[in-house]
Amino acid sequence: EAWRPDGEDERRGAMGPVKVRVPAKVNLHLGVGPLRRDGYHELNTVYHAISIYDELTARRGDTLTLTMEGEGTGELALDDSNLVMRAAHALAGYAGVLPHARLHLRKQIPLAGGLAGGSADAAATLVACDALWGTGLTRDELAGIAADLGSDVPFLIHGGTALGTGRGEAVSPVLARPTSWYWVVAIADGGLSTPAAYRELDRLREAGTAGPPLGATDALLAALRQRDPRVLAATLGNDLQDAALAMRPALAETLKAGEAAGALAGLVSGSGPTCVFLAENGARAERIAAELTAAEVCREVRVAHGPVAGARIV
Ligand code: C5P
CATH class of the missing domain: 3.30.70.890 (GHMP kinase, C-terminal domain)
Structure with a gap:
């Protein structure tokens, strides 16, 4: 449960701001299989998280709001269509809490760039709001909500290098020597x-x-x-x-x-x-x-x- 720092009271949540850093991904291998009946393709992929980061800060608030700076500012809608807002609503719905937070996104990952920037922001939101609201979900519960938000979102909670199957949402870590x-x-x-x-x-x-x-x-x-x-x-x-x-x-x-x-x-x-x-x-x-x-x-x-x-x- 490495995403939750020591001393965080997971029942009551964090009083101060929670800041989460999330990486971009590349696919070292992206094998695309046949188109499935649900509109997705069966994948055989190896995900790899790299050191280009977005940062999401979550603060207590009376409603749910989102502001941003950096890559894509002025182009990316900040309403309920945004993956950050969708992630916050999905977590609140699952945990039975009110989706109240002031969220701020600092983007360095380009929009629609093939680096999973939107998925990264969704993953960051789940981790940040889980701490802010004290919902204390297990890693598997977070991964389940993540999968509903997008095929790459579960990987961005894990990071590292990992095998992705299904439509990409089924992730298992790759054991490799510690090499950069x-x-x-x-x-x-x-x-x-x-x-x-x-x-x-x-x-x-x-x-x-x-x-x-x-x-x-x-x-x-x-x-x-x-x-x-x-x-x-x-x-x-x-x-x-x-x-x-x-x-x-x-x-x-x-x-x-x-x-x-x-x-x-x-x-x-x-x-x-x-x-x-x-x-x-x-x-x-x-x-x-x-x-x-x-x-x-x-x-x-x-x-x-x-x-x-x-x-x-x-
Ligand atoms: O899962 P996500 O919402 O990120 O996928 C975006 C789109 O990419 C899907 O709607 C689909 O058109 C395509 N996709 C696919 N097969 C996958 C993953 C994504 O065809 N395994």
């Missing part, structure tokens, strides 16, 4: 719609122009057990990449530029348009980031490492 991997993250101008990327993949598959599906995660999981980034680089893959490239052809230039700058491998993150590049080490990552910035193939370049913890009170 270094990433260069190329953030594009504007987002891509996740449902549209899945639809495009279905269309490419129907037309017979999609690449062969990635399938099992065995090679990637074996690579994670070694410490060699070159071995990991050879096993990274994303079935949604062709769809993202079809919707945003300019991403091919971004991927080429990262590899030309010395990345061991580059791939589209999730449904894109963010591209991530694996570097040999932290110093190499900084050099690749500088070259990629100079190449002017994206809006912004950041350096990150992983795996990092999921949504945690700080």
Whole structure:
């Protein structure tokens, strides 16, 4: 129960503000299976939490309100359609408490970027409001509410590196040696719609122009057990990449530029348009980031490492 700090009275909740930090995710392997009858695709994925963070602060209030700063401010609706508001309502409904809180979101994860920013904010809200309201849910109860909010939300409560199955909501941790991997993250101008990327993949598959599906995660999981980034680089893959490239052809230039700058491998993150590049080490990552910035193939370049913890009170 690591998300609840010592001394927190879980029956009465926190009097002061509760601040939660939550990471972005990349998919080291995103194997997309057939479209299910419920509209989701069966996934075989390996999630990996990286050091780009959003921060959610929850304070006591007489109603439920949300304010924000940073990435997406002015674009993201702050009403009940927001995943933060939906998460707060879902937790309050489950626990039988009034959904009263003043929530403030500081965003560094881009909107609709393929980094699960919205899911991260939902995960952060569950952890923060659970502490603020003293609802004291178990990790499994939180994960259950998380799964109803979005396929990636349970992973963002866990963090680290984890296997995702089902529609992505069934998460189990990957046992790997304690190694850090270094990433260069190329953030594009504007987002891509996740449902549209899945639809495009279905269309490419129907037309017979999609690449062969990635399938099992065995090679990637074996690579994670070694410490060699070159071995990991050879096993990274994303079935949604062709769809993202079809919707945003300019991403091919971004991927080429990262590899030309010395990345061991580059791939589209999730449904894109963010591209991530694996570097040999932290110093190499900084050099690749500088070259990629100079190449002017994206809006912004950041350096990150992983795996990092999921949504945690700080
Ligand atoms: O679960 P979440 O709300 O994040 O999913 C957003 C959309 O992405 C879904 O409505 C669906 O169109 C697509 N999706 C999918 N298969 C998955 C996960 C998401 O087709 N396993």
